[in-house]
Each structure stands twice: as C-alpha cells, then as structure tokens.
Amino acid sequence: MTFNDYIKTPTGKILIPILILPVWYLMCHFLQPAVDWFVFSALGMTKGEHLAEALWFFFFEFPKVLMLLTLIIFFVGIVRTYFTPERTRKALGGKKTFTGNIMAALLGVVTPFCSCSAIPLFLGFVEAGVPLGVTFSFLIAAPMINEVAIVLLYGMFGWKVALIYVSTGLFIAIVAGWVIGILKLEKWVEPWVYATKVGKNALGEEKIHFSDRISSGYQAVKEIVAKVWLYVALGIVVGAGAHGYVPEDFMVALMGKDAWYSVPLSILIGIPLYSNAAG
Structure with missing residues (x-):
C-alpha cells in the first residue's frame, strides 16, 4: 500500500x-x-x-x-x-425563555447552516415547538458570529478584540431573541407554518x-x-x-472620539465584512 x-x-x-x-x-x-x-x-x-x-x-x-x-x-x-439540523432542533426543543436564548445563540456559533437554510430551519424549529424568540436567537447568531472573523481578529488584534466581537454578537442574539419572545409574536406567524411538517430528511440526519x-x-x-x-x-x-x-497617532486622529464621523465611517467599513468576513 x-x-x-x-x-x-x-x-x-x-x-x-x-x-x-x-x-x-x-x-x-x-x-x-x-x-x-x-x-x-x-x-x-x-x-x-x-x-x-x-x-x-x-x-x-x-x-x-x-x-x-x-x-x-x-x-x-x-x-x-455533530450539529446536524435535526440534533439542533431536538436540543432547542422545550427550552425555557432566556435559557433557551443563550443555548440557541451558542449553538448558532458552531453550526454550519447558511442563509439559504434559514427557511427550512425556521419551519423545523417552529414545528418542534421551539419558542419563536429562541429560534430567532439561533438565526441571528449563526450568520453574525463567524469563525473566520474570530481567527483574523485574534491573529491581528489579539484575544481581547476577538472576545469583544464574540461577546457582542452573542449579546445581540440573546437579547433580540429574548425581546421577540416577550412580545409574543407567534400570532403574526402564518398558520401554514405551524401546519408544515419538516421531516428528518429535510433537515439532514445521518451517522458517520x-x-x-x-x-x-x-x-x-x-x-x-x-x-x-x-x-x-x-x-x-x-x-x-x-x-x-x-504614524501611530494617525488612526487615532482619524477614528478618535473627537471625530464626529468615526461611528458612521466604522459602519461603512464594516458592511463588506458581512458578505466576506475575510475580505
């Protein structure tokens, strides 16, 4: 051989x-x-x-x-x-508010689901009885916190900046999902969503x-x-x-606290990062 x-x-x-x-x-x-x-x-x-x-x-x-x-x-x-859609759905099913939001946001960081899988995931979570707020914590965290961005931030700016990035993403996902849960928005979900049955084949489950x-x-x-x-x-x-x-003080002067445009400029710079965290 x-x-x-x-x-x-x-x-x-x-x-x-x-x-x-x-x-x-x-x-x-x-x-x-x-x-x-x-x-x-x-x-x-x-x-x-x-x-x-x-x-x-x-x-x-x-x-x-x-x-x-x-x-x-x-x-x-x-x-x-290890985190197939079916297992994720089972893990989040029956979880209480806020505890479920935290778990959903954490799962959103490590799961491999992209934006194109959001609809079947949403249907599967709702059908399994996952609260709407918990579902949104997962759907918000999944695209917001990217492992490539974490590595780049850690490599170029250190663990503190990488930790702030992850913590901020988790905080937004948890709080947003929690607020959605408090608002009781289930009544705005179309009835056909609850009637839809998403089987295991649709979400993908296999032993490897x-x-x-x-x-x-x-x-x-x-x-x-x-x-x-x-x-x-x-x-x-x-x-x-x-x-x-x-010069070291150039960026401080450009993006410092006294510059009124620092926040809008930072937002504009950050927009492309969503489409490609490494580019």
Whole structure:
C-alpha cells in the first residue's frame, strides 16, 4: 500500500492530523525568530526602518494568520458534523425563555447552516415547538458570529478584540431573541407554518464514522482557506503598510472620539465584512 493510499484509509485520516500537530506547533514557535533572521540578516535591513518594519509585519502576520485559520477551521469542521439540523432542533426543543436564548445563540456559533437554510430551519424549529424568540436567537447568531472573523481578529488584534466581537454578537442574539419572545409574536406567524411538517430528511440526519468527520475538517480547510487566503494577504499588506509607514497617532486622529464621523465611517467599513468576513 502506498502512502497516498494509506492516508485515504480511516486509520490514515485520523493519524495524519496527530502527526501534523507537533509540526504546526514548532512552526508557530520558531516563526518569529525565522522572520527576524530573514528580514534583518538575510535581507540585511535595519530594525526600525519603515520598509523593514513593513516587511517584518507581513512575513510574520501572514503565515501566523494562515496557520491559526487552518487549525481553527479544521477543528470547527469536525465539530460541525455533530450539529446536524435535526440534533439542533431536538436540543432547542422545550427550552425555557432566556435559557433557551443563550443555548440557541451558542449553538448558532458552531453550526454550519447558511442563509439559504434559514427557511427550512425556521419551519423545523417552529414545528418542534421551539419558542419563536429562541429560534430567532439561533438565526441571528449563526450568520453574525463567524469563525473566520474570530481567527483574523485574534491573529491581528489579539484575544481581547476577538472576545469583544464574540461577546457582542452573542449579546445581540440573546437579547433580540429574548425581546421577540416577550412580545409574543407567534400570532403574526402564518398558520401554514405551524401546519408544515419538516421531516428528518429535510433537515439532514445521518451517522458517520469519525474518519469521515476528519475528512469534513480537511474539506473545510481546503474550501475556506482557498477562498480567503488572497484577501488575508491583501489585508495584511495594508496592515504592513500602516505598520511601517503610518504614524501611530494617525488612526487615532482619524477614528478618535473627537471625530464626529468615526461611528458612521466604522459602519461603512464594516458592511463588506458581512458578505466576506475575510475580505
């Protein structure tokens, strides 16, 4: 059996990530010394120069973000295989207000459902007796909190900014769903919605081997990283230019508290992030 054949077997699929993890750790550990050597020794640049600082920022941040992105997406891809629509529907069924809102928002972060699946999910949740407010907490959190955005924010701005992003998204989803639940808006739902029967086949439920879950992690990495790496690179190029050439107090003056347009400008900058968190 060749190596290519072996890694396609169930045992090979499980063994490969176990062997890769130590390599990933060593690459992260020695990344900064390697970049220091490349920029300041191999290229002969002087620390503190604008171009040197910009190049150092790019060669350090780009591989770091890609490595974090690969690791997180791989594990999220595995975790998501456990959260089928049918299991999510069962988990949320019968939950009380607010407790259900919290659980629904948390499930919305890790589940793999996109906007095009919102209608069958909504019908399935309502049919299962999930309160309307709890349903909306799930539907709000699912697109609002994106694992790619979490990794990018953590890699470029640190854990505090990433935590604020996740906490704010969860807070909005929980409170919005809770308010919808208090308003008792069920009467505005069309009667045919309650009469609709969404079966297991519509929501997707099947048992899969753990090696297939590993394959889902590989596939998630392949699809997402292939789509976003260029946008990550372009974003870090901009960041590198700012790091090397833009004075530290420039952005403070541009987006500071004394600038009346800081909030509208931040909103306009944030609009494209919804369509592509990495771009």
